[in-house]
Amino acid sequence: KIFLLIIFCSLLINGIGRTYQYEQQVASVYPMNELLEDLAECESSNNERAWNKNDAGTPSIGLLQFKLTTWQHFTKRYGLEHLDIMNGENQKQVARQMLSEKRWSNWRKCLSDKFN
DSSP states (O other): OHHHHHHHHHHHHHOTTOSHHHHHHHHHHSOHHHHHHHHHHHHHTTOTTOEETTSSSSOEETTTTEEHHHHHHHHHHTTOTTSOTTOHHHHHHHHHHHHHTTOOGGGHHHHHHHHO
16 A cells, blocks of 8 residues: 555656656556456446436536546547446546546545545
């Protein structure tokens, strides 16, 4: 756990995903499937139908708690506009793409909780 905390702090200080070395460290200790499962547990307690009405502005919805505007932006970016936001596997597919592009900020709270 301490090792993961050190890696996470290094990523924050040096910019998440800016160097291949850090990406390799995270990938070696945290496989993508496990990361997505942990994020789903943290964000929605693994509930595909979760709906957070307490969010400022528009609610976050689904397994990984996407806001509709974020979902629309990234599904369009990846050519996946046909995907259903309420389908957990679809959310994981989009999140996998986002995380592979170092777009960690959408899940910053859950990631920091995981590494603390």
